[in-house]
Amino acid sequence: MDAQAIDRLVIEAQSLGRKTLPEPDAKEILRLSGVPVPRSFVAKDLSGAVEIARKIGYPLVLKVVSPDIPHKSDVGGVALGIRNAKELEEKWAEMVLNVADESATSMIEGFLVEEMAPKGAEVIIGAVRDEQFGPLIMFGTGGVAVELMKDVSFRLGPLSKKEAIGMMTEVKGFALLTGYRGETFKDIEAVAEIILMVSHIMEEVGALKELEINPLLVYERGVMAVDARAVLK
Amino acid sequence: MLKKSIEFFFEPRSVAVVGASEAPGKLSAVIMDSLLSSGFTGKVIPVNPKYSSVKGLKCFPSVSEIENGVDIAVYALPASLTLRALRDAESKIKGAIIVSGGFGEAGDAGKGLEREIKDIVRETGIRVIGPNCMGIFDAVSGLDTFFIPRTRIARPRRGSLSIISQSGSFAITAMDELASAGVGVARVVSYGNKTDVSETDCLRFLSEDPHTKAVAVYIEAIEDGRSFIEAATACASKKPVFAIKVGRRGAGSAAALSHTGAIAGNYEAYRAAFRKSGVMELDGYDEFIAACKAFGSAAEAKGPRVVIITDGGGMGVSIADACVEAGLEVPPLPEDLKEMVREGLPSYFSINNPIDLTGSVTDEMYADALDKTLSDDSFDIAIVAALWGPPGLTDELPALLSERAQGIKKPVLVCSPGGAFTRSKAELFIKCGFPVFQTPEAAVKAASILARRAPRRKG
Numbered sequence: 001m002d003a004q005a006i007d008r009l010v011i012e013a014q015s016l017g018r019k020t021l022p023e024p025d026a027k028e029i030l031r032l033s034g035v036p037v038p039r040s041f042v043a044k045d046l047s048g049a050v051e052i053a054r055k056i057g058y059p060l061v062l063k064v065v066s067p068d069i070p071h072k073s074d075v076g077g078v079a080l081g082i083r084n085a086k087e088l089e090e091k092w093a094e095m096v097l098n099v100a101d102e103s104a105t106s107m108i109e110g111f112l113v114e115e116m117a118p119k120g121a122e123v124i125i126g127a128v129r130d131e132q133f134g135p136l137i138m139f140g141t142g143g144v145a146v147e148l149m150k151d152v153s154f155r156l157g158p159l160s161k162k163e164a165i166g167m168m169t170e171v172k173g174f175a176l177l178t179g180y181r182g183e184t185f186k187d188i189e190a191v192a193e194i195i196l197m198v199s200h201i202m203e204e205v206g207a208l209k210e211l212e213i214n215p216l217l218v219y220e221r222g223v224m225a226v227d228a229r230a231v232l233k
Numbered sequence: 234m235l236k237k238s239i240e241f242f243f244e245p246r247s248v249a250v251v252g253a254s255e256a257p258g259k260l261s262a263v264i265m266d267s268l269l270s271s272g273f274t275g276k277v278i279p280v281n282p283k284y285s286s287v288k289g290l291k292c293f294p295s296v297s298e299i300e301n302g303v304d305i306a307v308y309a310l311p312a313s314l315t316l317r318a319l320r321d322a323e324s325k326i327k328g329a330i331i332v333s334g335g336f337g338e339a340g341d342a343g344k345g346l347e348r349e350i351k352d353i354v355r356e357t358g359i360r361v362i363g364p365n366c367m368g369i370f371d372a373v374s375g376l377d378t379f380f381i382p383r384t385r386i387a388r389p390r391r392g393s394l395s396i397i398s399q400s401g402s403f404a405i406t407a408m409d410e411l412a413s414a415g416v417g418v419a420r421v422v423s424y425g426n427k428t429d430v431s432e433t434d435c436l437r438f439l440s441e442d443p444h445t446k447a448v449a450v451y452i453e454a455i456e457d458g459r460s461f462i463e464a465a466t467a468c469a470s471k472k473p474v475f476a477i478k479v480g481r482r483g484a485g486s487a488a489a490l491s492h493t494g495a496i497a498g499n500y501e502a503y504r505a506a507f508r509k510s511g512v513m514e515l516d517g518y519d520e521f522i523a524a525c526k527a528f529g530s531a532a533e534a535k536g537p538r539v540v541i542i543t544d545g546g547g548m549g550v551s552i553a554d555a556c557v558e559a560g561l562e563v564p565p566l567p568e569d570l571k572e573m574v575r576e577g578l579p580s581y582f583s584i585n586n587p588i589d590l591t592g593s594v595t596d597e598m599y600a601d602a603l604d605k606t607l608s609d610d611s612f613d614i615a616i617v618a619a620l621w622g623p624p625g626l627t628d629e630l631p632a633l634l635s636e637r638a639q640g641i642k643k644p645v646l647v648c649s650p651g652g653a654f655t656r657s658k659a660e661l662f663i664k665c666g667f668p669v670f671q672t673p674e675a676a677v678k679a680a681s682i683l684a685r686r687a688p689r690r691k692g
Contacts, residue, residue, distance in 0.1 A: 020490055070490040070491070124492060124493070126491055126492060126493025126494075126497075127493060128491075128493050128494050128497045130458070130497075130499065130502035131499075132454075132455055132456065132457070132458035132499075132502065133455075133458030133459070133462070133502045133503075133505070133506050134458065134459065136497055136501060136502045136505055138493045138496065138497055138501075146492040146496070147492055147495050147496060150496055152496060154497065154501045154502075154504065154505045155505050155508065155509065156462070156502065156505040156506055156508075156509050163509075210490065210491045210493060210494050211491075212491040212492060212493045212494075214491075214492055229490060229491050231490050231491060231494070
């Protein structure tokens with residue numbers, strides 16, 4: 001993990017008076033910690049987006065980047081499976097209207113053009129810094145309904161590998177990683193590594209108040225953090 | 234700075250009561266009575282400039298005038314007078330118990346007073362319990378600073394369970410129940426606002442205390458989470474530690490920016506802290522009392538396999554259901570054991586698990602069934618649900634069960650549901666040292682807590 005680079009990123013955000021890091025920065029922290037993230041770049045305008053798309057190839061994902069929008073899909077700020085430049089143009093126009101409509105006062109920093117990760121099982125790995133006890137790590141069944149289902153488990157950091165595994169086996173959704181109804185057996189080892197890494201990042205980067213990967217896509221081999229958020233103290 | 238251990242508080246050679254008086258209804262008068270009637274063998278020294286003697290003992294105008302000093306001083310003065318009295322005594326005492334309220338819990342002025350107490354602790358190295366607390370009831374030394382008379386709150390006999398509590402009223406209510414349930418205690422500490430001495434200090438002391446075999450903790454809030462985890466981990470590695478956490482509200486904030494922040498409240502952090510330390514978390518007062526009874530008066534369980542012995546089939550099945558619900562096992566009797574238990578019993582008895590001895594039961598049949606099943610390797614815990622309808626059951630039953638179960642180092646929990654007659658019989662079980670529970674659910678809670686501590690418990 002490149003602690004110095006993460007520190008620089010956090011200090012810069014603090015100097016800008018930021019309380020939350022936009023998705024690209026949160027993912028940059030993960031990337032610098034060795035957590036797999038999709039290739040992506042921020043576009044300021046449509047021609048920039050088309051340029052980026054040429055570089056990373058289709059299909060891809062378009063997402064609004066704004067510190068004021070914590071849940072992007074709620075405001076129509078996420079478009080998946082864009083297959084060509086024409087669709088990119090359409091989705092771009094649609095999203096600009098959606099966001100202007102649903103979240104008119106939000107500051108828009110740009111749009112993230114990102115390689116589309118293949119489907120996988122979705123889990124959430126998050127952490128909050130508790131005032132009395134320090135980093136509290138959460139694992140659970142991922143997706144947009146996390147708060148509805150609350151199929152989650154908690155441990156205090158710093159975590160041991162045994163604790164990380166314990167967190168996984170405790171939630172009902174663990175079955176989704178272990179061949180439930182004909183599904184393939186997923187890379188549990190890799191998930192445990194990410195849980196440990198989130199705990200480690202929280203121990204190392206004192207300025208982080210919250211860090212969350214949702215979802216982390218889990219494959220037969222490997223994982224991919226397709227969305228992330230970070231909150232500063 | 235390394236603070237002095239709080240051990241000296243529990244077996245002091247001398248105790249000064251500052252503000253001592255004989256006036257009925259005064260806290261200090263109750264404390265004097267408690268100290269003089271609890272079998273405490275240390276010296277009790279009243280301090281009050283208004284009197285020359287209190288309860289027949291020489292009374293000193295101030296702690297500083299006591300020759301040779303005292304080990305601890307108990308302050309039952311108004312908050313505003315306590316600081317001056319503490320300053321006066323600081324060079325003469327090792328520790329102070331401040332029972333008075335009117336400090337941090339009462340607003341900014343009180344908070345200021347507590348900061349001054351902190352300063353005194355830092356400057357002099359004395360230790361302070363309280364303010365706004367009951368202090369210590371110690372069944373080992375007889376020290377009793379609790380300001381509720383024994384006629385209202387009974388003191389338990391001496392035993393091996395210690396209780397530490399932020400709340401005084403919770404501590405005394407639990408004590409009173411345990412006294413009625415025949416469960417003994419070693420040390421009970423109520424530390425109130427914990428300006429100095431906190432649960433962490435208490436856990437460090439109890440961890441090393443040979444008189445304490447199990448620790449019950451009542452928690453409202455913990456300030457230094459990491460030290461708590463350290464102390465609790467050390468203590469729980471040596472003896473069972475169980476805790477109840479109240480004030481669970483304040484769940485994750487709805488305005489949180491992450492899902493984690495929205496779900497994870499402060500209570501989740503407490504639960505995770507208990508888990509990390511090996512502290513068993515209890516859900517509510519019933520479970521707290523059940524755990525106190527279990528660890529206060531039953532043997533330790535080596536596993537989760539329960540045998541249920543009853544003379545009421547319905548009660549037996551209801552206990553079995555509650556066991557399974559709680560994650561306990563209720564395995565059938567192995568064939569050879571079944572044969573052994575069946576010996577001498579009428580053929581229509583149902584020898585399964587639960588074992589139903591029916592309305593034809595006698596004292597001897599109960600004792601036999603308990604002896605044979607619990608001696609067998611197939612079971613770790615017995616729940617005996619004696620319903621008192623059958624004419625064959627007599628007042629000799631509890632003593633007979635106790636005698637026959639004596640050599641077997643496994644917990645025997647008595648479930649005794651029923652009305653006035655049954656309750657009077659429950660007293661007989663209590664006198665014989667059994668942990669007795671009114672409901673199947675309470676008995677099963679106790680069994681499940683004992684099993685959680687068993688060696689093959691889940692990680």
